Amino acid sequence: MDFPSFLTSLATSFILFVILMFLFTWLSRKSGNAEVYYPNRILKGMNPVEGGYMTRNPFAWMREAISSSETDIINMSGVDTAVYFVFLATALGIFVFSGIVLLPVLLPVAATDHTIREVNTTSKGTFNELDKLSMGQVGNSGARLWAFIVATYWVSIVSYFFLWRAYKHVAELRAKALMSPEVRADQFAILVRDIPSVSEGQSKKEQIDSYFSAIYPETFYRSMVVTDNKKVNKIYEELEGYKKKLERAEAIYAESKNTNPDALKPSHKTGFLGIIGEKVDSIEFYNDKIKELIEKLEAEQKLTLKEKQQSSALVFFNSRVAAASASQNLHAPIVDTWTVMDAPEPRQLIWTNLSKKFYERIIRQYIVYVVVFLTIFFYIIPIGFISALTTLDNLVKMLPFLKPVVKLKVIKTVLEAYLPQLALIIFLALLPKFLLFLSKAEGIPSESHATRAASGKYFYFTVLNVFIGVTLGGTLFTSFKSIEHDPNSIFDVLAKSLPQNATFFLTFVALKFFVGYGLELSRIVPLIIFHLKKKYLCKTEAEIKEAWAPGDLGYATRFPNDMLIMTIVLCYSVIAPIIIPFGVAYFGLGWLLLRNQALKVYVPSFESYGRMWPHIYTRMIATLILYQVTMLGYFGVKKFKPTPVLFPLPIISLIFAFICQKKFRRFFISPALEVVSHELKEVPNMEIVYRSFIPPCLSAGKPDEHQFEDALSHVSKPGSSSV
Amino acid sequence: MDFPSFLTSLATSFILFVILMFLFTWLSRKSGNAEVYYPNRILKGMNPVEGGYMTRNPFAWMREAISSSETDIINMSGVDTAVYFVFLATALGIFVFSGIVLLPVLLPVAATDHTIREVNTTSKGTFNELDKLSMGQVGNSGARLWAFIVATYWVSIVSYFFLWRAYKHVAELRAKALMSPEVRADQFAILVRDIPSVSEGQSKKEQIDSYFSAIYPETFYRSMVVTDNKKVNKIYEELEGYKKKLERAEAIYAESKNTNPDALKPSHKTGFLGIIGEKVDSIEFYNDKIKELIEKLEAEQKLTLKEKQQSSALVFFNSRVAAASASQNLHAPIVDTWTVMDAPEPRQLIWTNLSKKFYERIIRQYIVYVVVFLTIFFYIIPIGFISALTTLDNLVKMLPFLKPVVKLKVIKTVLEAYLPQLALIIFLALLPKFLLFLSKAEGIPSESHATRAASGKYFYFTVLNVFIGVTLGGTLFTSFKSIEHDPNSIFDVLAKSLPQNATFFLTFVALKFFVGYGLELSRIVPLIIFHLKKKYLCKTEAEIKEAWAPGDLGYATRFPNDMLIMTIVLCYSVIAPIIIPFGVAYFGLGWLLLRNQALKVYVPSFESYGRMWPHIYTRMIATLILYQVTMLGYFGVKKFKPTPVLFPLPIISLIFAFICQKKFRRFFISPALEVVSHELKEVPNMEIVYRSFIPPCLSAGKPDEHQFEDALSHVSKPGSSSV
Incomplete structure (x- = not known):
């Protein structure tokens, strides 16, 4: 991509962004759109906008987003969302502090080096204004490369600092949430799986009750046997x-x-x-x-409760400490029986997975890993095959009624242009759902955990296919001939192409934040859908409510996409420092915009008290190491003698990761007793806690139906105590 | 080694064994030797021999050993010893069941194959009677090799069966021991390390007490702060x-x-x-x-208790379940503080290690691993260096007063012969102590754990240096020339030498059991030392008691030595099945003899309730995989086309190990609550439990000294309750 076309694409994206911004300001001021722009506030029973719609300053949302505190976020959207902002702030911090040192130092160093240009311009002349500012510009083994070595260290040190601070802060957030004096049903329950078969003349319920009341005579409250609820x-x-x-x-x-x-x-x-x-x-x-x-x-x-009991149960304790302790203990000498874990929230329990057996879960997990591996590395094969089959001629043969349509020239041209990519587009659109399906197929018992697992899988897909795919793949294919003649030239090719790819990624990042965030903020698509549905389809209140239901932040795809940007910016931060401002813009704008969305739009569908964090953290460390290894390779390719001074970096990163995980990780798996031993503001009503876990299909339709529903939705309110 | 010399060495060892056996029968019938042959019974206050010394049948000990039950072993010597016998029985079972199929099938198959002999005898004629019975005898790629493939599978299947049975049985033994109604002090305590620094105006003791009484208001009893007891x-x-x-x-x-x-x-x-x-x-x-x-x-x-408090403590609970649960729970959100584990027995606490910090322990561990690695692979270098320095001439130069002695011809000859090996002999004698020292330097808090760690290190040393060293090293050095000319011939050399080394190992195993067990049973050395000390040195009762103190079974070296034999026999079981009877004899005789020693001689110095087992098990699996890989390599070398049918074996072993560890392992780390929730025969006297952990240097010299000593040695007796 040459410089003018880069500027053009940048300008186009920016103009689009400005248009969407104004559209948002205009649309969000109309009270008829409140359900699209303020659903979270409406659902929480708050006034959508303080001060009325028309009097609103067009930039009021920015002021509100900036002035909102972390506590506001936790109150409106939960700890998981707050953790997401910690992630955004960490990425932002890393790039800001990298930028204020790297930009003023490296850009002049690169721009004033003429050794390579003088050699190359005569032969090819592909260097443009942007490439001038990158490391590709600096002569091989020149003394100026030392500045880049120091820069590589600086970026790493800044990353360590921000990552450490973030992990500590997230641990504090989690602790604060877990020690909250509110009564939360999931803090009083554990999930017990792999219960051995019942001995003669004893029901499953009796078996479980006698087992736990023997071990916890004072704190055991009650158990709920998991049933097969399919029918x-x-x-x-x-x-x-x-x-x-x-x-x-x-x-x-x-x-x-x-x-x-x-x-x-x-x-x-x-x-x-x-x-x-x-x-x-x-x-x-x-x-x-x-x-x-x-x-x-x-x-x-009746039949289900009696006959379809499975080998799992939810066990309730009358104190948080007892439940937290029970969720960590080994109960039976045969380790694969009576396995325990802390119960997730009732709303995020995946009931069909609760009764999956120990080894079944392990086997499923490995099968899923293999499927994901195959998907990541070979997804292009079936898609290529399908798009080869679905050429226009084949399509007409199979579906003859399309013939008259296809004969029109305009349609034919469009179809011929897009049909080959169609399979790929459909695949990429369905991929997140497919990965979530795979994660649930592992036998994971909670929605939040399945989301985490899907997010991890998607991260590997994007990083491997987009980042490494574009960088290496593109380079290797175009220069295949020269490599064939001299295998060693592969390194030279890489050294030349890495800085050149920077321009591609610059455009990519800019597009992502201008267009992506513009659409995000303006919510054009949900707005149109809502109004269409409201006008033509919805007849009842419930249907209208369903039409504007905002959904959650969608961590399963949001994190991996952000991580991809982070990977790109980090890996190019030293090679082409001009990318850093784009990274800052992406995460800064993201922070601001999503703050607005979290406060006003999205409604979280679960609360895992920040359990997402260790996963994000691991991937950030992986990205950091990828960056360090890339730099090592790139300096090596530049034939810079002191390259080995970079060797300690990946090792330091591994030690850093090891210490962080040792220091913080286990708290994200098990609740610390010190934390949950804080006092509650009231004695928990165990009956309500217990009922909140009854799935709607089992509680509905009974005479005391409304009591049950009450128990499900408002756990902390004291309710009736009949059984 | 040719056949007659093999027979000679076998016969010599056997005669030595018979002599030692009769010596034992004769000596153990004298009542003056009772302290040497029956110390365990004497220390337990039992009559050394039922029925008097003279009337004893010379083979009575065998009958007694065979008729003793596992419960007898547990009563006399503890669970750890019982687990050791499970190990012996498992090895024995594997070899017996392998032998009854392999011997009658493989020996005729090998002996009747003449393809190789006809080719080779003319050129070299090195085949002897023993080699005739080995796989080296069977022609390459002959159909007869299928019998050996099947045999390889059979040995693996037999191993899986016995290993599974053993793991299950040991888990039951451990469960039985942990649920015993006896009050055992260590079941009421946990060890807390990495306690953060005290806040202003609070003592360490107050900090710990308030922390644990907040979390366990009902079950927390008391805490004992670890002090620096060096002075x-x-x-x-x-x-x-x-x-x-x-x-x-x-x-x-x-x-x-x-x-x-x-x-x-x-x-x-x-x-x-x-x-x-x-x-x-x-x-x-x-x-x-x-x-x-x-x-x-x-x-x-007084000074120590007040001023030298460290950041660790023993915390006591008034119920087994509470202590077992507390030892598994995460207490603080910062995971590297307030780390807990179940307390070992008071007698095996390594006080100096209790206050080692979290990261110090990790760093120490890695340093020790590096040192052990260097020791295993490069120990021969410093030893060679030292023995080169300590030639006779150098020695005389350094220590001139030796000159007259060295001039005597006999002494000179002997010294010249043995001086070079002296450094090696001293090294090998000191190695177990050195490894135990290293294990303790890791910061391990209990003797039993340190023993396990030392045993593991010694296992790697023996297997790598003796087994692999002899097999590969010997072969490679002698055939270095032919390999130099044609690197591919290395495989041919191996294929030829593996069966030939079998004879060496046969002699090795025979020597081990005839001479080793003969000395073990007859206790000639301890007997002589005891009588010499008694006659010339000991003046008081205490000194005499010290002179016959029997010590424990010495797992740190006993296990690795047995494992070495097991590795050798297993690896050669199919290549030279004639080795199997020797393996059966080693483990059979060992079982019988050590049963006698466990019942009558050795006194265990700690009880870890079978925690040794997972370590033994892992090493047995490693041995099994080594055997399978050896077979794969050996069949490959024989150029037998269907060799890949053996590929699944190591994979099956890994899956088998994975399942076993998942099913049983965690119980060997944490006590299962189901087990410890069994009722005690009496309410524990917590004062006695608490005092049993006070180290003698802190309890001695006080007015109530005798009370303290009483509390230390007889935990379950109700004692005084003054503080």
Whole structure:
């Protein structure tokens, strides 16, 4: 990419960003859009905007984002979100402190070195204004390279400092959350799996109760045996579906009655897609169905609770310390039985995974690892195969009815241009979901853990395919011929291409933050979808609420994408320091924008008290080591004699990582007793704690249904104590 | 080694063994030797021999050994010894079951194959009767090799079966020991290290007490801060030394008075070695010294308890479950502070290691690993250097007074023959002590753990240097020339030499069990030393008791030596099946003999409830994999095409090891709560439990000294309850 086209793309992205910003300011001032721009505040029962919509300063959101404290974030969006901002701030800190030393020092050093240009311009002349500012510009084995060696150390030291501070801070955040005087149901429960088979004449429930009450005679409260809810859940969902349909039919009827008092009751056909079959009165039909299903559900609930008990259970204790301690202890001498872990929040339990057996989980894990490995390294093969098959001619052969459409010239051109990439685009869009599916298939019992696992997998995919793929792949393919003749020239090729790729990545980062963050802030797509749905589809309140449900921050893809940017900027920070301001802009703008989104838009779907952190941290260290190894390789390629002075860096990073993990990691796996022994603000109502873990499909439809629902959603409120 | 000389050495060893056996029968029937042959029974207050010495059948010990049950072993010698017998029985089982299939099948297959002999006898004729029975005899790539492939699988399967059974059985033994209704002090305590520095205005003791009573308000009993006992211990030992000398002087005086009523009181000179200085009355002098030291000790005790508190403590709980649970829990959010582990027995605490810091322990561990690595691989270099320096001529130069001695021809010849090896012999004799020293230098807090660590190091030393060293080293050096010409011939050389080395190892194993076990059973050396000491040195009862103190089984060297034999026999089991009966004899005879020694002779110096096992197990698996890889290599060298059918074996072994460790290992690290929640036969007297951990140097010399000593030795007896 030459310099003018780089400037053009930069300018285009920037203009797009400015347009989206103004669009956001304009749209968010309309009160009809409040559900799109302030859903988190609305759901928390707060006034969407303080001071009304129209009087709002267009930049009010920025001021609010900057002035919001970490406590605000924790209150509005939980500890996990606060940890995400620690991550953003850490990356920002690393790049700011790297930049204020590297930019004023390295750019002049590179720009004033003429040794290479004088040699090369005559032959090729590919150097442009940007490349002038990179390390590629500095002559091999020149004394000026010492400045770059020092810079490499500086960036590493800055990273160690910020990483250490961040880990310590996150540990404090987690401790503070765990010692909170609020009663949280998950702090009183543990998850017990791999319970051995019952001895004769004893029920599973009795077995578990007698086991734990023998070990914890004073603190054991009660147990809840995990059941196979597949069938009861299916009935429950069917029932809920009919309830929604009934509500919708009633709303339609009421509406049509308003305009025409003699309106007919709504009706539909019972057959396939409502096209064929007998015509029935909808309201009556749904009411009958619901009655029928409630009976079925109750019968199935009884059956499930009695006959479908699995070899796992949730065990409840009447104190936080007892539960935290029990979750860490070895209970049986045969280690693969009675395995325990701390219970996740009720809302993030993956019930179908709770009863997976010990070795089944291990085997599943390894299979998933193999599948992920194959996906990362060979995903291009099936996609290439599919896109080869789906050429336009083949498509027409298989689906003859497309023929008239394809004959149009415009459509044909477009299709021919995009069809080959279609499979790849679909694959990349579905990949996060596929990785989350794989993570759940490992047998992981909680949503937050599955998200972490999926995020890790996605990180490897992006770093390996985007960063290393572009850098090495592109270089190797274009210079394949020269390498063939002289295998040693591979290093020369690399040395030349690394700084040149910098321009590509500069554009990539700029695009990511200008366009990506512009879309993020303006929420154009959710806005359009919401208004369309509201106008044409939604009939009931519940349906409208569903239409604007904001979702969560989506850590499974957000972290890996940020990590990719971090990897790129870090690896090029010394080779082409001009990339650092782009990194600062990405993480600075990200911090600001997402602060707004976290406070006003997204609603977290789980709380894991910062357990994401050790995973992020490990990947940041991996990135740091990748950077150090890249520098080692690059200096080696430059044939700079004192390159070995960089050898200690990766070793220091490993020792640093080792110490950090030894010092902090275990606290992110097990709750520390010192922390949970802090006093609660009230004696926990164990009945409510217990009920909050009952899945909706088992609690619904019973006479005391509302009590159960109450227990599910408001754990800390004292409720009724009937069993 | 040719066949007749092999038979000669076998016969010699056997005759030596028979002689030692009869010597044992004769000597052990004399009641004056009871302290040498039955010390364990005497120390336990039992009658040394049931039925009197003279009436004993010469083979009574065998009957007694065979008829003794595992419970007898546990009662007489503890769980660790029982685990050792499980190990012996496992090795025995593997070899017996391998032998009954391999011997009748493989020996005829090998003996009737003439392909190689016909080719080779003409050229070299080195084949002897023994080699005929080995795999070296079978032609390359012959169909007969299939029998050996099947045999390789059979030995592996037998090993899996016995290893699995053994692990399960040992876990049961450990569980049984931990759930015993006896009150054992170490089950009520945990060791807390890395306690952070005290905040202003608080003592260490207060800090610890308030920390643990906040977390365990109901079960926390008391804490004991670890102090730096170096100085107080020195005074205590000096005091004990003078007490012994006083006792001795009094005994001498009483004796001489018996023969001569006017005998002088014993006296000695106070200077160097009692040769120079003022002459004093011994009894008076020692009495004065003791008085003086007691005062000094008391002052130092007070000072130590107050001023020399370290950052570790023993914390006591009033229930086994509470202590077991506390030893597994994470207490502080900063993981490298307040680290906990279950307390070892009081007698095996290594006090000087208790206060070592977290990272100091890690660093020490890595340094020790490096030192051990260097020792294993390069020990021969300094030894060669030293023996080169200590030639006879150099020795005479340095120590001129040796000259007249060296001039004698006989002495000169002997010295010249043995001096070069002297350094090596001394090194090998000191190695176990050196490895134990290194293990303690790691900062390990208990004797049993240090023994395990030393045993592991010694295992790597013996296997690498003896087994691999002899096999590969010997072969490579002798055939260096042919390899120089054609590097590929190294494999041919190996294929030829592996079966030939079998004869060497056969002799080695036979020597080990005939001579080694003969000396073990007859206890000739301890017997002679005891009688010499008793006659010429010992004056008091205490001194005599010290002279026959039997010591323990010495796991640190016993296990690695047995493992070496197991490695040799396993690795040669298929190549030269004739070695299997020797393995059976080694482990069978060992089981029988050591059963006698465990029941009657050795007194264990610690009890770790079978924690040795996972270490032994790991090494047995390593041996098994070494065997499988050797076979793979050997078949490969034989150019046998279907060799890859052996590839799954090492992988199966790894999976097998993985499952075993997952299923059993953690129980050997942490006590399972299910086990310790069994009821005790009495309410524990916590005062006695607490006092049993007070080191003698801190409890001695006080007015209530005898109470303390009582608390130290008989924990389960109810004692006084004054503080």
